[in-house]
Amino acid sequence: MEMPAPNPVVLARKARVVARLLDVLPKNAVIHDDAETRAYECDALTAYRCPPMIVVLPTSTAEVSDILRICHSEGVPVVPRGSGTSLAGGALPTADCVILGVARMNDVLEVDYDNRIIRVQTGRTNLSVSGAVAEEDFFYAPDPSSQLACAIAGNIAMNSGGAHCLKYGVTTNNLMGVTMVLMDGTVVEMGGAHLDAGGLDLLGVICGSEGQLGVVTEATLRILRKPEGARPILMGYDSNEVAGEVVSVIIKAGVLPVAIEFMDRPCIEACEAFAKAGYPMCEALLIVEVEGSPAEIDHQLGLIKEIAARHNPVELREAQDADEAGRIWLGRKSAFGAMGQINDYMCLDGTIPVSSLPYVLRRIGEMSKEFGLDVANVFHAGDGNMHPLILFDANKPGDLERCEAFGAEILKLCVEAGGCLTGEHGVGIEKRDLMVHQFTAEDLEAQMAVKDVFDPAWLLNPAKVFPLTVSAPRRAVAMAAE
Amino acid sequence: MLTPKDENDLAQMIRGAASPLVVQGGGTRGMQVAGTGLTTAGLTGITLYEPGALTIVARAGTPVAEVEATLATGNQRLAFEPMDHRPLLGTAGTPTIGGVVAANVSGPRRIAVGAARDFMLGLRYVDGQGTIVKNGGRVMKNVTGYDLVRLLTGSHGTLGVITEVSLKVLPCPETEATLVLPGQDIAAAIQAMSAALGSPFEVTGAAHVAAGGRTLLRLEGFGDSVAYRMGRLRDLLRADDAVLQGDESTAEWAALRDVTAFAAAPGDVWRVSVKPSDAPGIVARMGDGVQVQLDWGGGMIWALAPAGTDLRARIGAFSGHATLVRADAATRAALPVFQPEAAAVAALSAGLRAQFDPRGILNPGLMAA
Numbered sequence: 001m002e003m004p005a006p007n008p009v010v011l012a013r014k015a016r017v018v019a020r021l022l023d024v025l026p027k028n029a030v031i032h033d034d035a036e037t038r039a040y041e042c043d044a045l046t047a048y049r050c051p052p053m054i055v056v057l058p059t060s061t062a063e064v065s066d067i068l069r070i071c072h073s074e075g076v077p078v079v080p081r082g083s084g085t086s087l088a089g090g091a092l093p094t095a096d097c098v099i100l101g102v103a104r105m106n107d108v109l110e111v112d113y114d115n116r117i118i119r120v121q122t123g124r125t126n127l128s129v130s131g132a133v134a135e136e137d138f139f140y141a142p143d144p145s146s147q148l149a150c151a152i153a154g155n156i157a158m159n160s161g162g163a164h165c166l167k168y169g170v171t172t173n174n175l176m177g178v179t180m181v182l183m184d185g186t187v188v189e190m191g192g193a194h195l196d197a198g199g200l201d202l203l204g205v206i207c208g209s210e211g212q213l214g215v216v217t218e219a220t221l222r223i224l225r226k227p228e229g230a231r232p233i234l235m236g237y238d239s240n241e242v243a244g245e246v247v248s249v250i251i252k253a254g255v256l257p258v259a260i261e262f263m264d265r266p267c268i269e270a271c272e273a274f275a276k277a278g279y280p281m282c283e284a285l286l287i288v289e290v291e292g293s294p295a296e297i298d299h300q301l302g303l304i305k306e307i308a309a310r311h312n313p314v315e316l317r318e319a320q321d322a323d324e325a326g327r328i329w330l331g332r333k334s335a336f337g338a339m340g341q342i343n344d345y346m347c348l349d350g351t352i353p354v355s356s357l358p359y360v361l362r363r364i365g366e367m368s369k370e371f372g373l374d375v376a377n378v379f380h381a382g383d384g385n386m387h388p389l390i391l392f393d394a395n396k397p398g399d400l401e402r403c404e405a406f407g408a409e410i411l412k413l414c415v416e417a418g419g420c421l422t423g424e425h426g427v428g429i430e431k432r433d434l435m436v437h438q439f440t441a442e443d444l445e446a447q448m449a450v451k452d453v454f455d456p457a458w459l460l461n462p463a464k465v466f467p468l469t470v471s472a473p474r475r476a477v478a479m480a481a482e
Numbered sequence: 483m484l485t486p487k488d489e490n491d492l493a494q495m496i497r498g499a500a501s502p503l504v505v506q507g508g509g510t511r512g513m514q515v516a517g518t519g520l521t522t523a524g525l526t527g528i529t530l531y532e533p534g535a536l537t538i539v540a541r542a543g544t545p546v547a548e549v550e551a552t553l554a555t556g557n558q559r560l561a562f563e564p565m566d567h568r569p570l571l572g573t574a575g576t577p578t579i580g581g582v583v584a585a586n587v588s589g590p591r592r593i594a595v596g597a598a599r600d601f602m603l604g605l606r607y608v609d610g611q612g613t614i615v616k617n618g619g620r621v622m623k624n625v626t627g628y629d630l631v632r633l634l635t636g637s638h639g640t641l642g643v644i645t646e647v648s649l650k651v652l653p654c655p656e657t658e659a660t661l662v663l664p665g666q667d668i669a670a671a672i673q674a675m676s677a678a679l680g681s682p683f684e685v686t687g688a689a690h691v692a693a694g695g696r697t698l699l700r701l702e703g704f705g706d707s708v709a710y711r712m713g714r715l716r717d718l719l720r721a722d723d724a725v726l727q728g729d730e731s732t733a734e735w736a737a738l739r740d741v742t743a744f745a746a747a748p749g750d751v752w753r754v755s756v757k758p759s760d761a762p763g764i765v766a767r768m769g770d771g772v773q774v775q776l777d778w779g780g781g782m783i784w785a786l787a788p789a790g791t792d793l794r795a796r797i798g799a800f801s802g803h804a805t806l807v808r809a810d811a812a813t814r815a816a817l818p819v820f821q822p823e824a825a826a827v828a829a830l831s832a833g834l835r836a837q838f839d840p841r842g843i844l845n846p847g848l849m850a851a
Contacts, residue, residue, distance in 0.1 A: 114676045114759050137682075159625045170623065172632065173600045188826045193757035195781050196586065196597055197636060198803025198821035199849055200831045204599060204632025208625050225682045248534030254557060254653035292684070293714075296707040351621040354535045383622035384535070423623035431626070438626055439616075446615045446838070447628040453833035465627065 001048055001089070001404075001429050004463050006096035007479050010076050014053055017074050017098070021056060024066035029104075031055040040081065040099045044146075045089040045430060047400060052079065052093035059104045061179055061187060061217040068215065069185030071098055075478070077459050078183070080211035082154030083125065085146045087347060088428025090158060090210050090464060100215060102153045108132045109218060117176060117193050119220045122153035126160075129221060138223045141168035144424065145336070156216050159208030161424035166382035167258045167291075168224070170424065172207040177220035180206060180213075183455045192220055205450060210426055211461045213454035230258065230291035232328045233301055236280040236314040240264065243284035244357040247381045249307050250288065255300050260382035261287040261332050264361060267376035267389070268331075274338030277331035280315035286381065287332055335378050336389070343391040346403050350414030351384045351423035360417050364388060364410055371406040373399075385423035386414065412437050427465045435467055444470055483519040489606065489614060489645045495520065496643065497612030502846050505639030507543060507581030510566075510573045512808060513638055513819070515848050522580050525645055528552055530620065537603065537620055539648040542580025549579050553651055561652040562598050563589030563735075569745045571808055580644045586636030589739035590687040590700070593679065593778040599635040601650045607634055607642035610839025620648045633834070639845045641838040655702035658686075659712055660731040662724050663697040666690065668762045668776070671697040674719055675779040676758060681718055683711040689738050690776040700735060743775055744786045751808035752793050754783040757801055767797050792817055820849050 018032045031037055032054045041049040053076075058064050071078050081091040081101045093099055105121035106128075112118070113136055120129055126147040129140040143162035144150055150160070156178070161170040168174070177191030191203045206213055237243040247260055263271065263285045272279045279285060290300040301318060308316050319325035331338075339345045352360050361377060368375045374391045388410055392403040411421045411431065415438045421431045435444060448466060451458065451474075458478040462471070484503070486492035496503070502517030509521065522543040530539040533556035540549055546564060553559050564587040566577060581587075583605065588597040604618030617630035634641055663674055671690035678685045678699045687700030699715065701708050712725060726734055737743070744751050756764055758780035765774050765783060772793070773786040787793050790813050794804050803821035806814070823831060831850060835842070 112759075113680055115757055116676075116680060138680075159629065161623050161625075165623065169596060169600060170625075172629065173596050182826075186826050188830070189824065190827060192801045194755045194802035195592065195778060196588075196599070196755055198755065198805070199823050199827070200641070200834060201586070201599060201632045201636050202827065202830060204635070205629055207632075208629045225680050228682050251536060251653075252533045252556065254656070256653060293682075293707060293710050295710045296704065299704050299706055351623050353532065353537070353621055355532060380623070385621075385623040418619070419621045420619050420624045420626040422626050423621070424625055426625050427627065435627060442613050443615050443617065444627070446609065446613075446617070446630060449837040450628055450630070450633070450834065453830060453837055 002468060003050065003094055003429070004468065004475065006094055010096040011053065013074055013076070017070070017076055018054060020070045020074070021054065021067065024070070025056060025058065025063060029057045029059070040093060040101070043084040043086040043089060043091040045087055045092065045428065048089055048092055048429065050093050050095055052097045052099040053095060055099040055101060057101050057104050061181065064100065064181045064215055064217050065185045065187055067098070067100060068181050068183055072184045072457065072459065075457070075459070077462055079461050080153065080157065080215045082123065082151030082157070083149050085150040086154060086158065086426065086428055087349070088422070088426045088430040090154070090426050090428040092429055094463060102151060102217065105217060112193070113138065115193050116223055117220050118223050119218060120152060122156065122216050122219050123151050126150050126152060126155055133223050137226045139226055140221055140223055141174055142171050152219055152221070153216055156207055156219060157209065157211045158424070158426035161385065163259045163261065163380060166260065167256060172204060174222045175203065175207055175219060176222055178203060178206060178216045179218035180216045182214045183457065183460050188214070210428065210465050212451055212465060213460065227291040228293045229297060230289055231297050231301065231319050232287050232289040232325050233304060233319065234315065234317045234328045235286045235308045236282040237284045237311065238282060238314060240284045240361045241358040242311050243286055244354065246286065246308060246311050247354060250304055251382070253303055253307060255290070255303050257288045257290050257300070257382065259287070259289040260380070262379035262381040263332065263335070264377040266374060267335060267378050270338040270342060270376055271331035271335050274341055275331045275334040277327055279331050282314040287328055332378065339376060339389045339391065344394040345389045345391050346407055348386065348388045348390070348407050348410055349422045349425040350386050350411045350419055352386060352414050352417045352419035354381065354384050356417040356419070357381070360386070360413060363413055367406060367409055371402055373403055373406055384419060408434055429464055432465060433467045448474065483521055485521050485524045487524045489525065489608065492525070492643060492645060493608045493612045493614055496608055496610065499843055502843050505643050505845050507578030507584070508575040510568050510571070510575045510577045511581060511585055512567065512571045512573060513585065513848060515845055520643070522578065522643065522645065523576070529646070531556070533558060536622070536651050537648065538651055539620055539646065540579050541646050542578060542644045544579050546577045546579055546582060557654050558651045559654050560601070560649065561591055561595045562601055563591040563739055564598060565589050565739050570741050570751060579647055583635050583647050584637065584639050584644055590689060590735055590777050593688060593781065594684070594686040595652070599632050602631045602635050602647065603650055604648035605631055605634055605644055606646040607644045609642040610841055610844050615642070618648065622650055638848055640835060640849050641844070643844065656704045657708055657728060658700060658702040658731045659708050660687070660726040660734060661699045661712065661715060661721060662726060663719070663721055664694055664723060666695045666697050668765055671776065672758055672761055672780040675699070677719060678715060679779045681715065683715045687735055688779040690780070691743065692773055692775065693743070698734065698738070700731065738775070738777065741775060741784050744784065747786055748789070750787050750789055750791060750806065750813055752785040752787060752804055753807050754785060754804040755802045756781060756783060760800060764797055764800055768793060769796050789813060790816070794821070
């Protein structure tokens with residue numbers, strides 16, 4: 001994965017930039033020693049690493065504004081960072097950049113149950129937002145699987161999803177307002193405790209802009225009352241086609257489960273070996289969870305069981321208590337750990353129309369043989385978000401490159417099937433150069449025109465999202481301006 | 483009136499336009515500015531409907547009624563409950579799905595399931611230079627590139643002319659019921675609605691009408707479940723009041739959605755989005771001679787004010803925004819339709835308009851001077 005060469009003019013200014021940052025920040029908030037900046041050399045896409053020039057760890061919007069104003073005037077690129085859990089390289093530094101980490105900004109600013117909102121600093125972790133309102137039985141709905149560690153800042157940057165978004169939506173559907181700092185240091189307020197934009201929906205375009213439009217320092221989030229209860233059911237089938245059909249029939253029947261998870265045979269086998277959850281050995285396993293009052297759950301599960309039974313399941317198991325529910329989820333929740341035990345793996349994130357599921361899984365199986373790499377599939381079936389896990393050996397020369405080539409082919413297949421490159425992880429550097437398969441030059445130009453407005457000098461996270469060749473003219477102008 | 487027959491035709495018309503274009507679908511929502519009319523009414527047809535994937539794709543000029551009728555065959559619906567502006571504004575014409583999206587039109591259920599913008603999966607549009615652009619797609623989870631889908635939704639034709647939209651849909655519930663609490667003032671209504679919306683009983687409508695001080699709380703779903711939740715909700719609110727069932731409930735919410743209470747009354751109509759707990763104070767500041775109807779648990783104030791009233795001036799500074807939905811020409815000339823934005827935000831909006839429509843020919847002046 002290519003990254004642009006560092007700007008020597010910026011590198012030569014390091015001492016001056018450090019000095020100016022120390023004018024506005026306490027000493028322990030500016031890291032510039034090479035041994036210490038190394039801790040920020042990568043995010044969760046660990047195959048790519050590059051220590052940044054400087055790391056800053058502000059504690060307030062005012063400090064973020066000062067930092068950006070200084071970096072803007074010195075022409076220094078800034079890479080914002082939440083908790084560094086991006087699987088797409090969204091927080092990967094360049095050697096000439098300042099990493100702006102929001103991890104120390106983790107206060108809860110306001111909890112308002114009457115208006116059903118919480119306002120937090122964006123370094124706060126996703127799970128601890130729910131934790132802050134748990135005593136009143138409220139929660140924050142988007143639940144990415146990294147929720148224990150990932151920050152709201154990163155959730156907003158990537159418009160993160162989760163397993164329950166079929167019912168509750170993703171980050172953009174639960175984000176009501178932000179305080180954001182533009183690259184020139186201007187502080188902007190958008191949205192708040194009221195609904196919808198009074199003018200253009202700028203909040204909508206900021207969410208998912210991968211830290212390229214501004215640094216979001218505070219967020220107003222919608223909180224919801226927890227449902228009375230939830231219960232999963234597990235079903236196994238002899239073919240992917242039948243499992244896909246069951247999903248479609250359940251949805252057509254008017255039932256809206258909160259989650260429908262799909263696992264294929266390689267994934268079932270790996271999870272079973274790892275977690276011993278008692279899964280049936282079959283081609284396709286579905287976990288469907290419904291929630292609501294006891295009456296609602298019984299009614300929905302009744303309909304689902306009737307549909308499931310009509311399609312000749314290998315196994316049909318309804319949780320009778322919390323313990324059984326836990327066992328049903330155990331295997332699925334340990335899928336990534338199970339894969340990690342077998343080998344290194346790369347996790348993809350393409351989305352497809354649910355109707356293309358059997359075709360796409362068949363093609364992935366064929367490609368797996370062509371590339372000589374095993375692949376297991378877990379899949380949010382209700383919303384079409386696939387997570388193929390390609391196994392490879394990082395210590396074997398050429399394996400990573402082969403894995404990346406295989407991954408690229410899978411993502412192109414998702415686009416060809418009517419889907420997209422990324423459902424919830426973001427583009428980052430990982431899928432940057434594949435964007436031309438989903439978008440025309442005009443489509444990409446329209447997106448880059450938005451960045452031109454928010455960050456005319458292209459200093460915020462500049463080498464991400466757009467293919468380097470496509471963004472080159474704009475980044476060259478930024479370099480030349482130095 | 484320019485009526486392009488397809489997307490390429492539209493692109494050519496925009497490229498060839500030398501003066502401002504008034505972009506509209508069926509022209510039912512009263513947002514026209516001065517210029518040459520351009521309607522998407524010729525771009526029609528549902529291009530994809532997949533009930534099992536909860537997805538519909540339609541060209542912008544497709545009548546809303548046709549979209550709803552098609553969804554009804556799969557027992558599904560546009561869950562954000564778009565308002566029909568014709569009764570309130572006295573407009574004729576056929577509301578289009580593109581118009582709903584361009585104006586981000588949502589009804590009472592917005593409080594529970596989200597606005598039109600939350601159901602948008604993808605769109606195609608032609609910008610002010612005649613360039614055809616697509617963004618998003620037809621799948622429910624998609625974070626590939628910037629989200630221009632939400633930027634264009636609610637942009638009222640000022641960034642581009644939407645030609646096709648892709649929407650998430652939801653199943654129709656088996657039944658609905660509405661609890662009616664009579665004789666409440668606004669403060670009591672906000673309290674009851676907040677308690678209901680903060681309960682686990684999945685309230686999908688929370689409104690208050692001044693006539694009779696009625697507060698209405700709607701539940702939807704499977705019959706047994708609605709009955710159970712209604713019982714629990716009544717316990718929570720200590721309410722032994724009347725419950726409207728089925729069609730009676732449906733009719734009530736259709737009238738609330740379309741604000742028909744203000745249809746025949748003279749005066750301007752404003753739509754004010756606020757923090758629900760601020761509503762009593764803001765309504766008080768609106769002053770004498772203003773009638774209100776609350777939706778979205780108190781977060782949306784519909785206000786009927788004497789013609790020419792500068793309601794924003796009366797309210798003063800507040801967190802939210804006020805839109806002038808119905809007014810005569812003199813008032814429209816004197817007061818902006820949309821809430822003036824803070825300087826930094828206004829600069830960003832203006833910058834985006836300059837990028838998407840550099841010649842300033844798409845609905846100029848509608849959203850900002």
